[in-house]
Amino acid sequence: MAVDQEVEQKAGGVAAVERAFAILHAFRAGDTSLNLSELAQRTGMYKSTILRTVASLIREHCMVRLDDGTYQLGSMLLHWGGLYQAALRLDDHVPAFLRQLVQETGEGASFFTREGDLRVCLFRVDSPKSVRDHIRTGDLLPLNKGAAGRVLSCFDRALTPPERFPEQPLIVTVGEREPDIGAIAAPVFGPMGSLRGALAISGPAARFSEELIPSMSQSVLKAASDLTRRLGGDPSAFDTAIAVAPSLL
Incomplete structure (x- = not known):
């Protein structure tokens, strides 16, 4: 039973990561911010699922919630991009x-x-x-x-x-x-x-x-x-x- 629970937790963890990537991939060139409906339309995910995942992304500075309720990519992505460029040869x-x-x-x-x-x-x-x-x-x-x-x-x-x-x-x-x-x-x-x-x-x-x-x-x-x-x-x-x-x- 303990093994089954561990497998289930790992599967859930992978699914959570995939949901996070799906939300980040929803942003396209030219987008300044997206609202919840747009994220749902582009990812095919339920709004409740998006809100839970976005909360984690916001905590890690991968997304930002603006005053008008829309969402924007966060500064951590720029930080990672800088690290990638610095290491790129x-x-x-x-x-x-x-x-x-x-x-x-x-x-x-x-x-x-x-x-x-x-x-x-x-x-x-x-x-x-x-x-x-x-x-x-x-x-x-x-x-x-x-x-x-x-x-x-x-x-x-x-x-x-x-x-x-x-x-x-x-x-x-x-x-x-x-x-x-x-x-x-x-x-x-x-x-x-x-x-x-x-x-x-x-x-x-x-x-x-x-x-x-x-x-x-x-x-x-x-x-x-x-x-x-x-x-x-x-x-x-x-x-x-x-x-x-x-x-x-």
């Missing part, structure tokens, strides 16, 4: 995504950031194929040529106003940086829409055919979306692009 996350891209596309994968009027390759995983694009970590390349360079120019708020960003978070170039090289790149965002870098694949132009570009583009978009989410950015722009038929990319 690109080299803990980027290489794994590059290896995944190489495995899926067969082409070399790179991560670039802007350095003045140039772009620098911070991370690189080579293609296993003998004929490939030869880029090394630390290489400096033009900012105005090549898919990754264009991404760093077109999606950097310091260079381009957001209203002038390309419609899709993806740029494909063939023979631009070098006559026999093709590339596909997408931006990687951090918190507040900051541009963290450009994720790219590159290789011989002959392998960037009209038949292969759509599937390779999907791989790049998915990796950029997942890495953006991992770095605390908003991946919604990628979700929309990934949903587009490959032939439209």
Whole structure:
């Protein structure tokens, strides 16, 4: 009987945590606060259950009850976000995504950031194929040529106003940086829409055919979306692009 009670208590504890997460997840971009009815509608939970869970969240400073009776996310979430950002290092996350891209596309994968009027390759995983694009970590390349360079120019708020960003978070170039090289790149965002870098694949132009570009583009978009989410950015722009038929990319 004691074992049964312990299992029941653990199950109840897990359910309580899941309810708390459901309430926190109810908040969306642009929400300043939500009332009880809105929380109930978005979570599918009874109002009485929400009130009990919210009381615990308020005690832990994860939510705040405003004077008008609505609820707002609390300061503890900002504190946790700060701890996460302080511990976040690109080299803990980027290489794994590059290896995944190489495995899926067969082409070399790179991560670039802007350095003045140039772009620098911070991370690189080579293609296993003998004929490939030869880029090394630390290489400096033009900012105005090549898919990754264009991404760093077109999606950097310091260079381009957001209203002038390309419609899709993806740029494909063939023979631009070098006559026999093709590339596909997408931006990687951090918190507040900051541009963290450009994720790219590159290789011989002959392998960037009209038949292969759509599937390779999907791989790049998915990796950029997942890495953006991992770095605390908003991946919604990628979700929309990934949903587009490959032939439209």
